Amino acid sequence: MKLNETINEPEQLNALALAYMGDGVLDMYVRFRLISQGQVRPNKLHKEATKYVSAKSQARVLQKLMDNGDLTDVEISVVKRGRNAKSGTIPKNTDHATYRYSTAYEALIGYLYLTGNEQRMDEIVAKSFLMIERKEEDHGGK
Numbered sequence: 001m002k003l004n005e006t007i008n009e010p011e012q013l014n015a016l017a018l019a020y021m022g023d024g025v026l027d028m029y030v031r032f033r034l035i036s037q038g039q040v041r042p043n044k045l046h047k048e049a050t051k052y053v054s055a056k057s058q059a060r061v062l063q064k065l066m067d068n069g070d071l072t073d074v075e076i077s078v079v080k081r082g083r084n085a086k087s088g089t090i091p092k093n094t095d096h097a098t099y100r101y102s103t104a105y106e107a108l109i110g111y112l113y114l115t116g117n118e119q120r121m122d123e124i125v126a127k128s129f130l131m132i133e134r135k136e137e138d139h140g141g142k
Helices: 015-036 042-053 055-067 073-084 096-114 118-138
Strands: none
Touching (some): 015 042, 015 073, 015 096
């Protein structure tokens, strides 16, 4: 399978499968962004990457995207499926609601990837990164 092929009927995929795909895709976006900014030291890369992929950041970004009306009806439907998906475990460093919204965000990214909607995925990820980076600037990088 080529990476740019789409999966038949991604709408029918389990929301956790969408989130699994979205997690991998988002990881690639983050790695590319950090390396393209000239960050190449492995321990620094990992520390910076966590700002983008933490459950807290993803949940906050998704909430802003929804509050701003940035998502289509179909995307909101995917987000709701992701949010309501029952995962067996929740990391101990985050609360249940945050983890559910983080899963929903990853499901949205996975859905966009699997439907071949790269332009829309690029747009949402770019907005997300700007929100995360602005928050870092607002808090002095903390």
